[in-house]
Amino acid sequence: xxxxxxxxxxxxxxxxxxxxxxxxxxxxxxxxxxxxxxxxxxxxxxxxxxxxxxxxxxxxxxxxxxxxxxxxxxxxxxxxxxxxxxxxxxxxxxxxxxxxxxxxxxxxxxxxxxxxxxxxxxxxxxxxxxxxxxxxxxxxxxxxxxxxxxxxxxxxxxxxxxxxxxxxxxxxxxxxxxxxxxxxxxxxxxxxxxxxxxxxxxxxxxxxxxxxxxxxxxxxxxxxxxxxxxxxxxxxxxxxxxxxxxxxxxxxxxxxxxxxxxxxxxxxxxxxxxxxxxxxxxxxxxxxxxxxxxxxxxxxxxxx
Amino acid sequence: xxxxxxxxxxxxxxxxxxxxxxxxxxxxxxxxxxxxxxxxxxxxxxxxxxxxxxxxxxxxxxxxxxxxxxxxxxxxxxxxxxxxxxxxxxxxxxxxxxxxxxxxxxxxxxxxxxxxxxxxxxxxxxxxxxxxxxxxxxxxxxxxxxxxxxxxxxxxxxxxxxxxxxxxxxxxxxxxxxxxxxxxxxxxxxxxxxxxxxxxxxxxxxxxxxxxxxxxxxxxxxxxxxxxxxxxxxxxxxxxxxxxxxxxxxxxxxxxxxxxxxxxxxxxxxxxxxxxxxxxxxxxxxxxxxxxxxxxxxxxxxxx
Numbered sequence: 001x002x003x004x005x006x007x008x009x010x011x012x013x014x015x016x017x018x019x020x021x022x023x024x025x026x027x028x029x030x031x032x033x034x035x036x037x038x039x040x041x042x043x044x045x046x047x048x049x050x051x052x053x054x055x056x057x058x059x060x061x062x063x064x065x066x067x068x069x070x071x072x073x074x075x076x077x078x079x080x081x082x083x084x085x086x087x088x089x090x091x092x093x094x095x096x097x098x099x100x101x102x103x104x105x106x107x108x109x110x111x112x113x114x115x116x117x118x119x120x121x122x123x124x125x126x127x128x129x130x131x132x133x134x135x136x137x138x139x140x141x142x143x144x145x146x147x148x149x150x151x152x153x154x155x156x157x158x159x160x161x162x163x164x165x166x167x168x169x170x171x172x173x174x175x176x177x178x179x180x181x182x183x184x185x186x187x188x189x190x191x192x193x194x195x196x197x198x199x200x201x202x203x204x205x206x207x208x209x210x211x212x213x214x215x216x217x218x219x220x221x222x223x224x225x226x227x228x229x230x231x232x233x234x235x236x237x238x239x240x241x242x243x244x245x246x247x248x249x250x251x252x253x254x255x256x257x258x259x260x261x262x263x264x265x266x267x268x269x270x271x272x273x274x275x276x277x278x279x280x281x282x283x284x285x286x287x288x289x290x291x292x293x294x295x296x297x298x299x300x301x302x303x304x
Numbered sequence: 305x306x307x308x309x310x311x312x313x314x315x316x317x318x319x320x321x322x323x324x325x326x327x328x329x330x331x332x333x334x335x336x337x338x339x340x341x342x343x344x345x346x347x348x349x350x351x352x353x354x355x356x357x358x359x360x361x362x363x364x365x366x367x368x369x370x371x372x373x374x375x376x377x378x379x380x381x382x383x384x385x386x387x388x389x390x391x392x393x394x395x396x397x398x399x400x401x402x403x404x405x406x407x408x409x410x411x412x413x414x415x416x417x418x419x420x421x422x423x424x425x426x427x428x429x430x431x432x433x434x435x436x437x438x439x440x441x442x443x444x445x446x447x448x449x450x451x452x453x454x455x456x457x458x459x460x461x462x463x464x465x466x467x468x469x470x471x472x473x474x475x476x477x478x479x480x481x482x483x484x485x486x487x488x489x490x491x492x493x494x495x496x497x498x499x500x501x502x503x504x505x506x507x508x509x510x511x512x513x514x515x516x517x518x519x520x521x522x523x524x525x526x527x528x529x530x531x532x533x534x535x536x537x538x539x540x541x542x543x544x545x546x547x548x549x550x551x552x553x554x555x556x557x558x559x560x561x562x563x564x565x566x567x568x569x570x571x572x573x574x575x576x577x578x579x580x581x582x583x584x585x586x587x588x589x590x591x592x593x594x595x596x597x598x599x600x601x602x603x604x605x606x607x608x
Contacts, residue, residue: 194599194602197498197599197602197603198599198602198603198605198606199603199606200602200605200606204605204606205602208598208602208605210598210601211598211599211602213598214594214595214598214599217591217595270514274514277513277514278513281513288522288591288592289591289592289595291518291519292519292522292592292595292596293595294514295514295515295516295518295519296495296498296499296516296519296599298514298515298516299495299498299499299500299501299506299516300498300499300500300501302499302501302506302516303499303500303501304500
């Protein structure tokens with residue numbers, strides 16, 4: 001079985017390096033960062049932190065070099081999905097394409113170019129510390145399921161999930177993967193931009209009762225949009241938010257969106273709060289708070 | 305007629321210098337070196353007008369003689385300290401406030417039984433040094449009676465301001481103008497502080513679904529509903545004030561944006577806080593103004 005990871009940043013690297021541990025899987029990585037690609041081809045792809053892994057795989061910035069693949073795993077930032085899948089879709093003509101990205105709308109963008117799509121949500125996280133070297137910060141599960149309008153066959157989804165699990169990335173194949181996805185989206189959309197707009201860590205956002213009430217207003221809108229689509233969340237985002245606020249969990253964590261804002265990088269706001277607003281509009285659910293937060297963070301991006 | 309200006313920021317300096325051309329002007333400063341510089345060098349105005357005025361300055365109210373009119377021209381969050389410094393003294397004086405937001409009059413009232421005049425000013429200036437202010441926008445100052453002050457007295461003060469070269473108008477009821485500016489300020493200052501954007505064309509843009517103008521418009525509409533519930537008929541439509549200001553082409557940096565960038569306390573309590581409290585008092589929903597208020601307060605909390 002041949003897998004190509006499209007977008008070999010931190011999360012893409014976690015999948016690529018782990019899958020490369022398997023005898024029966026040939027791994028390719030497509031990424032535009034030339035130094036990263038050169039380092040992977042020269043020294044392998046190295047993970048340190050939550051585990052030490054070195055994966056031997058082929059990396060390229062030229063989509064023409066990619067062979068036909070059974071699976072794609074798209075792991076770019078959400079704003080690059082369309083360009084990334086448009087460049088690589090030819091190698092998945094006979095295969096299935098999964099997303100492990102943040103936010104809403106990635107499956108739809110992939111489905112414009114691919115026939116069989118896998119909806120995915122992943123919790124592991126890390127960061128690139130040097131070309132070819134990723135620090136693995138957080139372990140966690142991944143969920144795969146069919147993208148309903150253009151579904152991958154269930155046995156193919158299971159085949160990919162099984163490979164990921166055997167490689168060291170615990171992954172579940174489920175019939176409906178929307179619950180975990182919306183749980184993560186609601187969590188991120190309700191907390192990340194609040195950190196980005198105020199400069200506060202997750203714990204401090206949560207201990208300011210007025211601000212915590214604003215978080216709840218955002219969560220409630222997200223839940224209403226999910227419910228309007230008959231999506232059953234696999235956990236209550238409120239509980240996850242309070243859990244993360246504990247000192248031993250993520251009290252001092254600066255949301256990735258705050259880190260993006262401090263570094264003046266474009267955020268994924270269009271796919272988080274913007275996604276909730278768009279799905280809300282489609283299903284007749286009002287999302288005034290998410291709309292306001294979306295506009296504020298977009299404004300912030302435009303101030304640079 | 306002897307006038308005392310309390311607080312010599314840009315607005316206080318503009319009042320003091322102009323009034324000194326038609327009468328005797330005292331200036332009460334916070335810093336001793338500021339008072340000394342004013343006494344030694346006078347107060348220079350450039351920009352729309354060009355002159356240097358002689359003023360008598362002190363940093364301790366006990367060093368000041370009696371006066372007829374006191375103008376409290378500090379920032380909204382400096383009113384308490386300013387009122388305290390003149391409290392129990394200057395029994396013959398009438399006191400005028402010109403702060404942004406609502407509530408400055410009540411704060412002053414708690415420190416003395418002086419006749420009060422409410423003011424709202426649209427003029428603007430930039431302080432280049434302790435003794436030099438540039439007069440930028442010569443838009444008017446509107447004043448009205450507060451708590452039963454005779455209107456004739458308000459008219460006298462307006463005449464004095466006009467004689468000094470400033471634009472001013474006496475209104476029997478100031479609340480329509482005060483509320484127009486309150487809604488405008490809560491919206492524009494709050495959004496600017498959170499996004500980092502100066503007051504530019506983004507604030508009036510309503511083309512795409514995620515454009516900032518939608519949020520600005522909704523914030524203004526919430527404010528208008530609060531004003532209506534409070535029985536105030538607005539003098540100007542804050543949305544039109546917003547559009548007009550963005551068309552002037554000189555992207556103005558609202559003071560709340562300057563404050564958060566310098567990590568100073570902002571006027572959020574007396575502007576956004578006042579509007580949110582009025583909404584609650586009149587049982588009007590103002591969810592987005594409430595969100596902006598909480599976010600700006602949280603931004604202040606992030607300084608430490």
